[in-house]
Amino acid sequence: DVVLTQTPSILSATIGQSVSISCRSSQSLLDSDGNTYLYWFLQRPGQSPQRLIYLVSNLGSGVPNRFSGSGSGTDFTLKISGVEAEDLGVYYCMQATHAPLTFGSGTKLEIK
Amino acid sequence: QVTLKESGPGILQPSQTLSLTCTFSGFSLSTYGMGVGWIRQPSGKGLEWLANIWWDDDKYYNPSLKNRLTISKDTSNNQAFLKITNVDTADTATYYCARYYYFDYWGQGVMVTVSS
Numbered sequence: 050d051v052v053l054t055q056t057p058s059i060l061s062a063t064i065g066q067s068v069s070i071s072c073r074s075s076q077s078l079l080d081s082d083g084n085t086y087l088y089w090f091l092q093r094p095g096q097s098p099q100r101l102i103y104l105v106s107n108l109g110s111g112v113p114n115r116f117s118g119s120g121s122g123t124d125f126t127l128k129i130s131g132v133e134a135e136d137l138g139v140y141y142c143m144q145a146t147h148a149p150l151t152f153g154s155g156t157k158l159e160i161k
Numbered sequence: 162q163v164t165l166k167e168s169g170p171g172i173l174q175p176s177q178t179l180s181l182t183c184t185f186s187g188f189s190l191s192t193y194g195m196g197v198g199w200i201r202q203p204s205g206k207g208l209e210w211l212a213n214i215w216w217d218d219d220k221y222y223n224p225s226l227k228n229r230l231t232i233s234k235d236t237s238n239n240q241a242f243l244k245i246t247n248v249d250t251a252d253t254a255t256y257y258c259a260r261y262y263y264f265d266y267w268g269q270g271v272m273v274t275v276s277s
Contacts, residue, residue, distance in 0.1 A: 088264055097270050098208065103263040110265070141208060143264070149223045150198075150210040 051076050053142050055153035062132045063161045070156045072142035074123040079146070086145035089118055089127045092155075093138040101140075102127065134160055163187035165197075165258050165268035172274045179245040179273060183258030187266075190216055190236050196261030197241040199232065201254040202270075209254075213261055214241060248275045 052075040062068045078085045089102040100109045102118035105125060115130045129136060137160050142153040165185040173179060183197055190197060198213030212222045212232040222230045231244040245252060255270040 090264075097257055097267045099267070100264050103265075143208075145264075148221060149225075150213075152208040152210070154207050 050149055051078075051144055051147045051151050053144060053151055053153035055140075055142060055156050057156060058154065059157045059159065061159045061161050062129075064132060064134060066132050067128065067130045068132060068158070069129075070127045070140055070142075072120075072125040072127070072153050074125070074144060076147060077122045078125075078144050079122060084146075085121065087118075087120070087125050088143045088145070089116075090141045090143065091136070091138050092141065093135075096138075098141065129158075132158070132160070136160075163260060163266045165260060165266055167256055167258050167268045167271035169256060169271045169273050171272070172276060173248060174277055175249045175275055176247055177275075179243075179248050179252065179275075181243045181245075181256055181258075181271065181273075183241040183243075183268060185239050185241070185258070185260070185268075188260065188262070189239070190214075190234050190241065192216055194262070197234070198259050198261050198264075199241075199243045199256060200259060201252075201256045203251075203254045211245075211256075212243060215261070250275050 054073045056071045085105050087105045090098040092098045106118045117128045139155045139157050141155050169181045196215040199211040212230050214220050214232045229246045234241045253275045255272050257270045259267040
C-alpha cells in the first residue's frame with residue numbers, strides 16, 4: 050500500500066499567518082493516464098471531511114482561494130495564505146492513484 | 162444539490178453483520194463515470210478507505226478487509242450499500258459515504274458501535 054507521510058502532525062498558527070503542510074508519498078502518484086490523484090481535505094471538529102483540493106492543485110468549488118496545492122511525483126504541499134479562525138481542524142492528504150486508496154495520518158491546525 | 166446520508170444500526174454485537182445504507186440525491190449512479198465509496202474513521206483516529214462501486218457495477222475493496230466486505234447499489238432508489246460480516250470491536254467507527262467524482266461530496270457519517 051502507498052504510505053502518505055504528513056508533516057507536521059500539529060501546526061499552531063496565528064490569524065493571518067501563512068502555513069504549509071507537506072504530504073510525501075512512498076511511490077509516485079503520477080498515473081498512467083497523466084493525472085496525479087492527490088487530494089486534500091479538511092475535517093473540522095465534529096464534521097465530515099470537506100474536499101479542498103483535487104488533482105494536486107485544483108481548488109474545490111466554494112473553497113476560499115487562500116488555499117492552494119502544489120507538487121508532483123511524491124512530494125506535495127498544501128498552503129494556506131492567511132489563516133482564518135474557520136480553518137482550524139485536521140487536514141488530510143489522500144491518494145487515489147494506486148489501489149487501495151490511502152490517507153495521510155493528518156495535520157491538526159490549531160489557532161493561537 | 163448533491164447530498165449523501167448514511168444510515169446504520171447504531172450498535173451491534175461481535176460476530177454480527179453490519180449493514181450500512183448511503184442514500185443520495187442530486188446525481189445518479191447510472192451516469193457514466195459516477196461512483197460511491199465508503200470510508201470509516203474510529204473515534205479520534207484517521208480515515209480508512211473500505212470500498213467503492215462504479216456506475217457500471219465495477220467494485221473495489223480494501224484488501225485488508227476484502228473477505229468481509231460486500232458493496233452494492235440500487236440505482237432506481239439512489240442508494241448504495243455496504244455489508245461487513247463478522248464484526249468485532251475494531252469495527253467501531255463513524256462510517257462515511259462519498260461521491261466518487263473527485264470526492265467532492267461526503268455524507269455526515271453514521272456512528273457504529275460494536276459491543277457485547
